[in-house]
Amino acid sequence: MIVRDHLxxxxxxxxxxxxxxxxLCFDISISVLYTFGxxxxxxxxxIPLAPMAGALSIFLAFRTNSAYxxxxxxxTLWGGLVNSSRTFARQALTLIDSTGGxxxxxxxxxxxxxxxxxxxxxxxxxxxxxxxxxxxxxRLLPDEIICRLRTHTNVxxxxxxxxxxxxxxxxxxxxxxxxxxxxxxNTLTELTNILGGCERIKNTPMPRQHDYxxxxxxxxxxxxxxxxxxxxxxxxxxxxxxxxxxxxxxLDTVGREIETPFDNTVHDTPMTSLTRTIEINLFQQLGExxxxxxxxxxxxxxx
Amino acid sequence: xxxxFGRRLLFPTSFSDACFRxxxxxxxxxxxxxxxxxxxxxxxxxxxxxxxxxxxLQSFFAEADQxxxxxxxxxxxxxxxxxxxxxxxxxxxxxxxxxxxxxxxxRIGHRSLRARLLREGHVPVWTNSDFSRSGAMxxxxxxxxxxxxxxxxxxxxxxxxxxxxxxxxxxxxxxxVFPVPDVDDGTLxxxxxxxxxxxxxxxxxxxxxxxxxxxxxxxxxxxxxFEVRRLLKEAQADLAFISSAKAMTRGLxxxxxxxxxxxxxxQFVCFPDNPRPEVLEQPRLVDRLALPDAG
Numbered sequence: 008m009i010v011r012d013h014l015x016x017x018x019x020x021x022x023x024x025x026x027x028x029x030x031l032c033f034d035i036s037i038s039v040l041y042t043f044g045x046x047x048x049x050x051x052x053x054i055p056l057a058p059m060a061g062a063l064s065i066f067l068a069f070r071t072n073s074a075y076x077x078x079x080x081x082x083t084l085w086g087g088l089v090n091s092s093r094t095f096a097r098q099a100l101t102l103i104d105s106t107g108g109x110x111x112x113x114x115x116x117x118x119x120x121x122x123x124x125x126x127x128x129x130x131x132x133x134x135x136x137x138x139x140x141x142x143x144x145x146r147l148l149p150d151e152i153i154c155r156l157r158t159h160t161n162v163x164x165x166x167x168x169x170x171x172x173x174x175x176x177x178x179x180x181x182x183x184x185x186x187x188x189x190x191x192x193n194t195l196t197e198l199t200n201i202l203g204g205c206e207r208i209k210n211t212p213m214p215r216q217h218d219y220x221x222x223x224x225x226x227x228x229x230x231x232x233x234x235x236x237x238x239x240x241x242x243x244x245x246x247x248x249x250x251x252x253x254x255x256x257x258l259d260t261v262g263r264e265i266e267t268p269f270d271n272t273v274h275d276t277p278m279t280s281l282t283r284t285i286e287i288n289l290f291q292q293l294g295e296x297x298x299x300x301x302x303x304x305x306x307x308x309x310x
Numbered sequence: 311x312x313x314x315f316g317r318r319l320l321f322p323t324s325f326s327d328a329c330f331r332x333x334x335x336x337x338x339x340x341x342x343x344x345x346x347x348x349x350x351x352x353x354x355x356x357x358x359x360x361x362x363x364x365x366x367l368q369s370f371f372a373e374a375d376q377x378x379x380x381x382x383x384x385x386x387x388x389x390x391x392x393x394x395x396x397x398x399x400x401x402x403x404x405x406x407x408x409x410x411x412x413x414x415x416x417r418i419g420h421r422s423l424r425a426r427l428l429r430e431g432h433v434p435v436w437t438n439s440d441f442s443r444s445g446a447m448x449x450x451x452x453x454x455x456x457x458x459x460x461x462x463x464x465x466x467x468x469x470x471x472x473x474x475x476x477x478x479x480x481x482x483x484x485x486x487v488f489p490v491p492d493v494d495d496g497t498l499x500x501x502x503x504x505x506x507x508x509x510x511x512x513x514x515x516x517x518x519x520x521x522x523x524x525x526x527x528x529x530x531x532x533x534x535x536f537e538v539r540r541l542l543k544e545a546q547a548d549l550a551f552i553s554s555a556k557a558m559t560r561g562l563x564x565x566x567x568x569x570x571x572x573x574x575x576x577q578f579v580c581f582p583d584n585p586r587p588e589v590l591e592q593p594r595l596v597d598r599l600a601l602p603d604a605g
Contacts, residue, residue: 129373142345143377271333303366303368303369305325
C-alpha cells in the first residue's frame with residue numbers, strides 16, 4: 008500500500024512508456040504529413056471525439072471503481088481479521104475453565120490456541136501471496152502439528168481445524184460449556200468466512216470485458232485524437248495529444264494495478280504490516296515480554 | 311542426500327518492487343532447518359541518514375524475523391564494491407539478484423550489476439527474467455532443468471541441480487544443445503548415441519540413480535540461444551541451473567546477462583566460472599556419489 012504523499016513519475020512511467028512513445032511517434036508523423044506533406048484530408052472534425060471522450064471517461068471511471076471495490080473489500084476483510092483474531096484470543100484466554108483440571112495443562116492449551124491463531128494469520132498471508140508458510144510457523148507450533156499441516160494444501164483452513172479439534176477436546180473434558188463452545192465456534196466461522204472472502208478476490212479476476220474494452224477504446228481514442236487536433240495545432244499536435252493520451256492511459260493502468268490486492272506489488276493490502284499488528288496484540292495478551300517490532304513503511308510503501 | 315548448497319543465502323536488496331517479489335522464492339529456499347539468510351542493504355551515506363535506512367531495513371521482509379535464522383546487514387558505500395567485499399569476508403552458497411525493474415527508457419551504456427557480481431563474486435547467483443513481473447516462485451518448482459555443457463565441472467553442477475529436484479520432489483530435466491556443425495566431434499553427441507559406457511550419459515544415469523528424482527533428457531541441434539530457450543519451454547522449467555558461460559554474454563559495454571535469461575519465464579541459478587577455493591574445499595555431494603569417470 009502506498010502511504011507517501013506523492014507518487015513519483017518514475018513509478019508510473021515504466022507502465023505507460025511503451026504505449027505513450029508509440030503514440031508520440033504516430034502523432035509526429037500525422038503532424039508532419041499534414042503540415043509539410045500537404046495531406047490536409049487527414050484533419051477530421053473534433054466534434055465526434057468529444058462524446059467519445061465522455062463515454063470513455065465513464066467507462067474508465069466504472070472500471071476503476073470496480074477495481075477499487077475489490078481493493079477496499081480486501082482491506083475490509085483484513086480489518087475484520089484483526090478484530091476476529093483479537094476476539095478469538097480473548098475468548099481462548101478467558102472462556103476456558105481451569106477448575107477441576109491440571110492448571111498448567113489448561114495454560115498450555117490457551118497458549119496453543121493463541122499461537123494457532125497467529126499461525127492462521129501468517130499462513131493466510133502466505134497463502135494469498137503464494138508463499139511457503141512453514142519457515143514462519145516452525146518456531147511457533149509443535150513439530151507434530153507442523154507435520155500434519157504439511158499434508159494440507161490449504162494450510163490456513165487446516166489450522167482452523169486444529170483449533171476446532173482442541174476446543175472439542177476441551178469441551179469433552181468439561182473445560183467448556185456448550186454456550187462458550189458455540190461462542191468460540193462462531194468466531195472460527197467468522198475466520199473461515201474471511202479466508203473464503205480473500206480466496207474469492209484472489210481467484211476471481213475482474214470480468215475480462217471490463218479489462219479488454221476500456222483498453223481497446225483508449226487506444227482507438229488516442230489514435231483518433233491527433234487527426235482532430237492537427238488542423239488547429241499543427242506541429243504542436245504531438246505535445247497536446249500525448250498529454251491527453253497520458254491521462255487516459257494512466258487511468259487505464261491505475262485501474263488494472265489495484266484490481267489484484269494480493270499480488271505482491273506495492274498496491275497490495277498491507278498484509279505483512281497487519282499480520283505484525285495482530286502478532287503484537289496477541290503476544291501481549293499472552294503476557295510475552297518480547298514482542299516483534301512494528302513494521303514501518305519502506306521507501307513510502309507498506310507491505 | 312542433501313548438499314550444503316543453497317543453505318547460506320545472501321540477498322542484497324535495494325527495497326525495489328523486484329526485491330519484494332523475490333520474497334516467496336526466499337521463503338521457499340528457507341524451508342530448510344539449516345538455511346541461513348542475510349539481508350544486505352548498501353546505502354549512500356551522502357544522501358541518506360543511517361538511522362532511517364536502518365529502520366527501513368528492519369521493516370523490509372519483516373516476516374524473515376520469524377525464521378530465526380535471518381540477519382540484517384547495513385553497509386555504506388558503492389553497492390558493487392560492498393557486496394563483493396561482503397562476499398569475500400563471508401561464505402555464501404547463493405546470492406539472490408532479481409532482475410531490476412524496467413525504467414521505460416533504453417538503457418544505453420548500462421552495466422549489469424548481476425553480471426559483474428556473477429563474474430567477480432565467485433558465488434552462484436539466483437536470478438529471474440526481467441520481463442517476469444510476477445517473477446517470484448509461486449510454489450515449489452515442479453520442473454527443474456540443468457543446461458548441460460562440456461565444461462569440466464558439469465558433473466558437480468548437474469548433481470546440485472538433481473539434488474534441488476530431489477529436495478522439491480520435482481521432475482529433473484537435462485537440456486543439451488549439440489554444437490553445429492561439429493555434431494560428432496567426440497563430445498556428448500557421440501556418447502549419447504553410441505551409449506559408450508564411460509560417457510556423460512552414463513554419468514548422468516549414475517547421478518539420477520542415486521537421487522530420488524524423475525529424469526528426462528531434452529536434446530536439440532541448432533543455434534544455442536534459441537534452442538536452449540525452446541527446450542526450457544518444452545520442459546516447462548520453473549528453475550534452471552546454468553553455467554555462467556551460458557548465463558552471460560559479451561555486450562558493447564562489458565559483460566551482461568544473456569538474452570536466454572530474458573526470453574523464458576523461469577528462474578535461474580547461475581554457477582560462477584571460478585568458485586572460491588574454500589567452496590571447493592568443503593564436502594561436496596558430487597564427491598559422495600559413486601560416479602563413473604566420464605569427461
